[in-house]
Amino acid sequence: MSEQTPLLSVENLTVEFKTDKGTVRAINGVNFKVMPGETVAIVGESGCGKSVSSLSIMGLVPSPPGKIVDGSIIFKGRELVGLNEKEYRKVRGNEISMIFQEPMTALNPVLRISTQMVDVIRLHNDVSKKQARARAIEMLDTVGIPSPKQRIDQYPHELSGGMRQRVMIAMALSCGPDLLLADEPTTALDVTIQAQVMDEMVRLQKELNMAVILVTHDLGVVAESCQRVVVMYCGQIIEEGPVEAIFANPKHPYTKGLLESIPVVRDKKVPRLPTIKGVVPDLLHLPNGCRFADRCDKVHSRCHEVVPELSGCEIHRVACFSPNGDVQ
Amino acid sequence: MSDAIMEQGSSTVVPAKRESLWTKAFQKFIRDKVGMISLSVVGLYLLIAILAWLGLIAQGWDELLADGQMGPTAEYWFGTNINGQDIFQRAIYSTKTAFEVGLTVAVVATITGALVGSTTGYFSGTWIDELFLWLMNCLDCIPYYLMVAAFAVALADNPYAMHIAMMSCFWMGTARLVRGEVIKLKNMEFTEAARSLGVPVYRVIFKHLLPNTSHILLVEMTLLFITAIKSEVILSFLGLGVKDSISWGLMIAEASGEVTAGYFCNFFASSGMLFVLVLAFNMFSDSLQDALDPRKI
Amino acid sequence: MYSIPLLFGVTLISFVLMVYFGPDKTYDLLGRNPTIEEINEIRHQLGYDQPFFVRYLEYIKEVLLFDFGYSDSTGEKVTSILAKTIPVSIALQLPGFILGNVLGILLALFAAMHRSTWLDKLIMSSSVVGMSISYLIVIITTQLIFCSSYGLNLFPVYGWEVNSLSDYLYYITVPTISSVFVALGYNTRFYRAVIVEETTRDHVRTAKAFGHSASTILFKHVLRNSLIPIVTRIVFSIPFVIVGGALLLESYFGIPGVGLTAYDAITTGDLPVLKAIIVLTTLMFILVVSLVDILYRVVDPRISLK
Numbered sequence: 031m032s033e034q035t036p037l038l039s040v041e042n043l044t045v046e047f048k049t050d051k052g053t054v055r056a057i058n059g060v061n062f063k064v065m066p067g068e069t070v071a072i073v074g075e076s077g078c079g080k081s082v083s084s085l086s087i088m089g090l091v092p093s094p095p096g097k098i099v100d101g102s103i104i105f106k107g108r109e110l111v112g113l114n115e116k117e118y119r120k121v122r123g124n125e126i127s128m129i130f131q132e133p134m135t136a137l138n139p140v141l142r143i144s145t146q147m148v149d150v151i152r153l154h155n156d157v158s159k160k161q162a163r164a165r166a167i168e169m170l171d172t173v174g175i176p177s178p179k180q181r182i183d184q185y186p187h188e189l190s191g192g193m194r195q196r197v198m199i200a201m202a203l204s205c206g207p208d209l210l211l212a213d214e215p216t217t218a219l220d221v222t223i224q225a226q227v228m229d230e231m232v233r234l235q236k237e238l239n240m241a242v243i244l245v246t247h248d249l250g251v252v253a254e255s256c257q258r259v260v261v262m263y264c265g266q267i268i269e270e271g272p273v274e275a276i277f278a279n280p281k282h283p284y285t286k287g288l289l290e291s292i293p294v295v296r297d298k299k300v301p302r303l304p305t306i307k308g309v310v311p312d313l314l315h316l317p318n319g320c321r322f323a324d325r326c327d328k329v330h331s332r333c334h335e336v337v338p339e340l341s342g343c344e345i346h347r348v349a350c351f352s353p354n355g356d357v358q
Numbered sequence: 359m360s361d362a363i364m365e366q367g368s369s370t371v372v373p374a375k376r377e378s379l380w381t382k383a384f385q386k387f388i389r390d391k392v393g394m395i396s397l398s399v400v401g402l403y404l405l406i407a408i409l410a411w412l413g414l415i416a417q418g419w420d421e422l423l424a425d426g427q428m429g430p431t432a433e434y435w436f437g438t439n440i441n442g443q444d445i446f447q448r449a450i451y452s453t454k455t456a457f458e459v460g461l462t463v464a465v466v467a468t469i470t471g472a473l474v475g476s477t478t479g480y481f482s483g484t485w486i487d488e489l490f491l492w493l494m495n496c497l498d499c500i501p502y503y504l505m506v507a508a509f510a511v512a513l514a515d516n517p518y519a520m521h522i523a524m525m526s527c528f529w530m531g532t533a534r535l536v537r538g539e540v541i542k543l544k545n546m547e548f549t550e551a552a553r554s555l556g557v558p559v560y561r562v563i564f565k566h567l568l569p570n571t572s573h574i575l576l577v578e579m580t581l582l583f584i585t586a587i588k589s590e591v592i593l594s595f596l597g598l599g600v601k602d603s604i605s606w607g608l609m610i611a612e613a614s615g616e617v618t619a620g621y622f623c624n625f626f627a628s629s630g631m632l633f634v635l636v637l638a639f640n641m642f643s644d645s646l647q648d649a650l651d652p653r654k655i
Numbered sequence: 656m657y658s659i660p661l662l663f664g665v666t667l668i669s670f671v672l673m674v675y676f677g678p679d680k681t682y683d684l685l686g687r688n689p690t691i692e693e694i695n696e697i698r699h700q701l702g703y704d705q706p707f708f709v710r711y712l713e714y715i716k717e718v719l720l721f722d723f724g725y726s727d728s729t730g731e732k733v734t735s736i737l738a739k740t741i742p743v744s745i746a747l748q749l750p751g752f753i754l755g756n757v758l759g760i761l762l763a764l765f766a767a768m769h770r771s772t773w774l775d776k777l778i779m780s781s782s783v784v785g786m787s788i789s790y791l792i793v794i795i796t797t798q799l800i801f802c803s804s805y806g807l808n809l810f811p812v813y814g815w816e817v818n819s820l821s822d823y824l825y826y827i828t829v830p831t832i833s834s835v836f837v838a839l840g841y842n843t844r845f846y847r848a849v850i851v852e853e854t855t856r857d858h859v860r861t862a863k864a865f866g867h868s869a870s871t872i873l874f875k876h877v878l879r880n881s882l883i884p885i886v887t888r889i890v891f892s893i894p895f896v897i898v899g900g901a902l903l904l905e906s907y908f909g910i911p912g913v914g915l916t917a918y919d920a921i922t923t924g925d926l927p928v929l930k931a932i933i934v935l936t937t938l939m940f941i942l943v944v945s946l947v948d949i950l951y952r953v954v955d956p957r958i959s960l961k
Contacts, residue, residue: 050386088864094771115869123865130864135857138876140883140956149875150865185956201865496664499894499937503902504929507921584787591789592903596918607791614795629792637787644783 035107036063037241038087038209043101045082045091054313056082056096058265061340064209067239069232071252071273073288074262077310080245083262084211087243088128089118106208124154127202128211132218133195137186143170144182147201154205169200174230192223196230203234210235213245228255249292253277261285264310264321266337271346281346281353283326320351328352379573383649393645399638403453410454417447420604430623437623439612448604449627455605456587456635463524463586468579470525471532476568478533479540480559487537494530502527506598520599524586532578539571573650580643584636591632606632733931736916744901744912750827751834752896756889758835759842766843767850768873778843785840790833794907797833830904846885853881883955890947894939 043060046053057079064070072080085091087103089110103110105126110118122128130136138146147166148159155162163182170178173196186194195215202210212231216224232255235242244256252259252273259276261269261284269282280286287306308325311317317324319334326333330352338349387393409415422442430437436445478487497505509523516522543549544567552562593599594607595614609628616624766778853859854877862872901914909915913932920928 050389090860090864119866119868121866122863128864130857130861132857136861138858138862138880140880140954141875149867149871153866187957198861492664495940496668499940500668500933501917501936503917504921504933588789592791595791596906598921610789610791610795617795617799625795629789629795633788633792636789637784640783640787 034065037066037068037106038064038243039102039104040083040087041102041104043083043086043103044099045079045086045096046099047096049095049314052314056265056313057086057262060101060262060265060267062260062267062270064241064243066208066241067235068258069235069242069244069256070258070260071244071246071256072260072262073246073249073252075247075310077313078262079265080262081213084128084213084243084245087209087211088122088126089113090128120154123150123202123207124205125207126209126211127205127207128213129195129198129202129215131214133191133198134218136198137194139186142183142185143189143197147182147197147204150201151204165204166200169204170197172203172234173197173200174226175200192219192227195219195227199227199231199234203238203240206238207240209241209243211243211245214247215244216251217246217248224251231255249288261288264316265313266321266349267340268322268350269348270340271348275346279346281342281348282322282350283328284322285348287325320349379650383573387645387649390645390649392641393649396638396641396645399634400642403635403638404457406450407454407457410451411458415450417451436627437621439609439624440616445609445624445627448609449606449631452604452606452609452628453631453635455600455603456590456632459521459524459590459600459605460583460586462518462521463528464579464582466525467528467582468532468575470529471578472536472568472571472575474529475533475536476540476563476571479537480544480563480567482537482541482544490533494533497527497530503593503596503598506593517601517603520590520593524589528582528585532575532582535574535578536568536571539574540567543567543570577643577647577650580639580646584639584643587632587636733927736928737913737931737935740911740913740916743910744897744905744914746823747827747830747904747910747912748834748897748901751831751838752893754831755835755838755842759839760846760885762839762843763846763850764873764878766847767854767877770851770854779847782840782843782847785836786844787840788837790837790903793836794830794833794903797829797836798907801829801832826908826910830908830910834904845888846881849881849884850877853877856880883951886950886954887947890943890950893943894936897939 040060040062043057044055045057046055048054060079060083062070072083074080082091082096086098087105087110091098098111101111105121110121113121137143144163144166147169148162151157151162151165152159157165167178167182170182175181175193175196181189181193186197189197199215210231215231216227219227228251231242234240244252246252256273259269259271259273260267261276261282263284269276269280269285276285277289280289284306287304290304291306293303306325311321311324317334319332319336320326320329320338323329323333332351336351338351340347340349342348342353406415410417420443436449439445439448474490478490481487505527506520506523509519509526540563549562549566552566557566590599590605591607591610594605595611597611599605599607606628609624613622613625613628616622762778766775769775859872859876862876867876897913901912902918903914904910905912905915906918913935916928917932920932
């Protein structure tokens, strides 16, 4: 592997939330790196901490209940944790952009698309309104919005969900960021539109050589568009590696279970679709040892006592005492 | 890929305690110190009102006990008014009047509003809805005081004329609120599910939709209580309110004359008690609303 | 436009209220021991012997021609009474109304910006306290403080002799202080709730994610969107404020406006004046609803295209 410096390096990130019932650790000691131009997927079920991870990178964790209590986020050599608001604002939308899950409500309904896009462009670039508008139209064209010159003066409600999400992508890319965080960008869209929007994103990513962190629970999308996968469970990373390796040879029992539960067309009918038994533990009452232990069929006594660390070869690591059936 | 079927084994996780909106709200409310304090203040007032109603205290509010206007003395803690009546007793007895007005108006107006609101909400867009909306808009145009005056004249000797007038005006606000909420709920899947299971319309409205508005209704009822009491003050002042009994409004009306002569007791006693009750109720209503807010749970 | 059924409904209901529940004036106009002929004569004069629909149509005619006859108590032409008193009421209420709402919005913004800090809690507690004090008490207290010899004695207790701007200020200050005090509590709470609600919306998060500054977000994204429900409420409150609030202020401060006229009419059972006032409030209501409709189209682009 070439010795490239990572674009983004998250180390030992820990975020806590204060709730009525106590303090909860949404993510605990998360480590991962993203290389320039790479597409990394963060997968896991709802509540595993994947959204919190991406929000932390943007400095958008809602601050009265939430707080980054430990760890560092180094972006282009710069520490983001503890960065003051003024500096962070220069980064947001400019060097790192984020797009969210709900395109229907993400745009301001009373402002025109042109206003919203031009504002963002002029916020980070010293250009005139005309120039900003031209760039905005260019971006709309790039993301595949037909007749961008007319559409740009419309209001969000005049566009469909898929188109609104494309506008969001256009807005996110308008200042040429090095990293795009996409938090379940296609979950709220129809399957066919999903495919279109994802295709668009992959194409743009290649063209602009931009790194993308795609947060999703849809393994199908991951297989098609990402290079590396990070699997999260209960606030921790339990496996990470290249997408081919993970799909062909999942090492963690959870990853295995996830992959096996994807509905496929089979030769022989099965009486029941495979599932992962049990439920995710309550973050307020975490068990000692491995958090997946209660649901694991490869469990042995050590699993209940010690939390497994990520280990294994450099590109494909797993946090398990018996990955892929071999007892370590 | 193996064809292994993973059986749904017995879970080792303890199932969560069954919690409904009400138990959660209750627990949240108990932890709210401000809410609990205001609730106890209201409770205290209620106790006083009940005692007065049962005839155990403040029964001498009407009697002419002294010669005339007096400042506070050992015997009469707040002095007497111009007729020689004990202000303290009057203030205490007025608590009963206040609760009478507040409770009856709040309960009846809420129930009426809920019934009308849920029905028109369910049938929104049809003639039933249009009819009631038209009716409510019309009644809104008639100034509140005029309505009360009309009722006062129509039911000339009925001491509950004012109560009935208030009920006739206040139900509309609740009805509108419930209607809005029911329209939202009507479009949710559970309504569709109920209808497709063959649940008759009246049951859909009363067993499924209306209970889902109960948290709004409860808060609204507390607000109506407050509005009724405050309204009574102004109406009594204008002479359209309470007749045979004594209330804080009537006391303030008396006091406005006394104040120019320099006797402030009547004014302070009545406005003070009114203020504390309304404030406590307002804060209680706030805490209640916070506790019941489904988004915060 | 539903204004016609509305007008119809209002006139019908108010007519029923007043005719069937209003005071019977027959005996007021007669002397003692009236004879049967005299009674019938008076009843005929007052129109009491006409059937219901005839009397109702008479009423409608009055409404359409905007001629309400003469006041029972003062004998003046009703329309001229209204013409005299309405401007006074507006002059009285307007500064308080504007101040109350503008201050309310400012305070609400301030509270929302400093959400959950002690400043916010202070503003909110003051609002609750302000809401809990009866209007009456506020009026009496402000009168005591500012107008009487027990207090500052700076302003008149009573009256309305406005011939110049300084006169205007002289007479209007205390009533305005009262009305602003009362309105502020309710307004601030409602506006703060609207603004805070708006800050939780997704598009505000988007704006933040793209690097907009806090003040841009507040004004361009939060306030602008909050104005829709805020303005609706302000406009809807106009009819109620003018007739309702005026009543107390005017009767207490002796200011000859519509509210005082209404109050007198109620207590003396002055039907022509009452009829006119009801029609007036109905018209105002219709006007207000249409105004809100138009405003919505201007302010919320989602509506204009429907």
